[in-house]
Amino acid sequence: xxxxxxxxxxxxxxxxxxxxxxxxxxxxxxxxxxxxxxxxxxxxxxxxxxxxxxxxxxxxxxxxxxxxxxxxxxxxxxxxxxxxxxxxxxxxxxxxxxxxxxxxxxxxxxxxxxxxxxxxxxxxxxxxxxxxxxxxxxxxxxxxxxxxxxxxxxxxxxxxxxxxxxxxxxxxxxxxxxxxxxxxxxxxxxxxxxxxxxxxxxxxxxxxxxxxx
Amino acid sequence: xxxxxxxxxxxxxxxxxxxxxxxxxxxxxxxxxxxxxxxxxxxxxxxxxxxxxxxxxxxxxxxxxxxxxxxxxxxxxxxxxxxxxxxxxxxxxxxxxxxxxxxxxxxxxxxxxxxxxxxxxxxxxxxxxxxxxxxxxxxxxxxxxxxxxxxxxxxxxxxxxxxxxxxxxxxxxxxxxxxxxxxxxxxxxxx
Numbered sequence: 319x320x321x322x323x324x325x326x327x328x329x330x331x332x333x334x335x336x337x338x339x340x341x342x343x344x345x346x347x348x349x350x351x352x353x354x355x356x357x358x359x360x361x362x363x364x365x366x367x368x369x370x371x372x373x374x375x376x377x378x379x380x381x382x383x384x385x386x387x388x389x390x391x392x393x394x395x396x397x398x399x400x401x402x403x404x405x406x407x408x409x410x411x412x413x414x415x416x417x418x419x420x421x422x423x424x425x426x427x428x429x430x431x432x433x434x435x436x437x438x439x440x441x442x443x444x445x446x447x448x449x450x451x452x453x454x455x456x457x458x459x460x461x462x463x464x465x466x467x468x469x470x471x472x473x474x475x476x477x478x479x480x481x482x483x484x485x486x487x488x489x490x491x492x493x494x495x496x497x498x499x500x501x502x503x504x505x506x507x508x509x510x511x512x513x514x515x516x517x518x519x520x521x522x523x524x525x526x527x528x529x530x531x
Numbered sequence: 532x533x534x535x536x537x538x539x540x541x542x543x544x545x546x547x548x549x550x551x552x553x554x555x556x557x558x559x560x561x562x563x564x565x566x567x568x569x570x571x572x573x574x575x576x577x578x579x580x581x582x583x584x585x586x587x588x589x590x591x592x593x594x595x596x597x598x599x600x601x602x603x604x605x606x607x608x609x610x611x612x613x614x615x616x617x618x619x620x621x622x623x624x625x626x627x628x629x630x631x632x633x634x635x636x637x638x639x640x641x642x643x644x645x646x647x648x649x650x651x652x653x654x655x656x657x658x659x660x661x662x663x664x665x666x667x668x669x670x671x672x673x674x675x676x677x678x679x680x681x682x683x684x685x686x687x688x689x690x691x692x693x694x695x696x697x698x699x700x701x702x703x704x705x706x707x708x709x710x711x712x713x714x715x716x717x718x719x720x721x722x
Binding site: 342343345346349350353354355357358361367368371374375378379382383430431432433435453456457460471475476477478496499500503504506507510511 | 537540541543544545568571572575576578579580582583584585586588589591592595596598599600602603606607
């Protein structure tokens with residue numbers, strides 16, 4: 319009988335070991351917490367929900383087929399994201415070799431990015447994300463980034479991977495991760511600040527005595 | 532240490548991730564406190580990190596998990612070595628063995644060619660009989676109920692019974708009775 323591991327990482331390793339030893343039906347239990355990450359990683363590259371789903375599922379099936387090659391010292395989530403990113407890049411090359419990269423893709427990473435000057439951006443209410451138009455605005459801004467910035471930003475600031483894990487998943491240096499992350503954050507700030515400052519709070523729930531009916 | 536606005540912009544990401552050395556951290560804070568533009572940059576960048584920090588921002592497409600589970604089920608082969616697996620194998624073996632047994636039994640005990648017919652008992656296996664294919668009977672040579680149009684042919688009683696023919700109640704009934712009576716007579720005489 320298998321002794322239950324208390325640490326979640328240990329539990330995951332134990333689960334992986336059991337799947338590698340033949341209990342394949344447990345694979346969904348392993349993958350379930352990471353479905354969204356695989357999807358988001360694919361979306362970061364493809365910017366299309368239908369393609370991202372297909373690629374994410376292919377990546378998960380590929381992870382299933384190659385689980386025996388997974389090394390215990392690596393993190394499963396990073397390994398899966400790496401597969402999803404590679405699959406998505408292959409899909410992009412295959413389907414749209416002609417597609418022009420978004421603005422910022424070929425910009426010099428080393429050059430100084432000068433953030434735009436805005437009026438102070440006030441603190442964001444925590445419930446802001448509950449509003450659909452806010453989510454759409456954030457996704458739109460993210461989609462407008464060049465893929466190399468978008469990929470790093472999603473992995474680091476949405477999936478909360480470490481700098482090392484992002485570097486491993488994307489096959490780039492730590493320095494490149496940091497540079498791209500800085501650039502992505504500043505570009506998003508420049509994209510969002512003017513709209514947030516003007517739209518966000520002015521379209522917030524009705525002011526007293528100003529109901530439209 | 533004194534830092535410029537450009538240095539703040541270069542380090543804002545590391546500063547917010549708390550990945551700068553203590554001395555640089557203090558210098559950056561001093562600068563930011565006194566610089567409205569850098570204050571705006573730092574606050575805006577912090578807001579960006581905070582806004583995007585929620586993984587729920589990306590909703591999985593409706594039915595994603597269900598479709599994934601279906602695809603996985605197609606790839607996952609039944610588990611080997613479990614009690615369930617052995618049970619399935621045992622049932623399969625029993626079914627195969629049963630089928631073979633039934634086939635053998637049917638070969639040895641073919642169903643009668645006539646639904647109403649009774650199988651012959653007591654007919655000597657090596658007795659040569661005349662088989663009437665259409666009437667599905669076999670007879671003793673000379674039986675008046677053998678029709679020439681019936682394509683009669685000769686074989687042993689065992690072969691005829693194996694092929695599903697049944698004895699003619701008239702001739703073979705008399706024959707069996709005759710043999711039985713003779714056997715009793717001989718036995719009685721011997722006693």
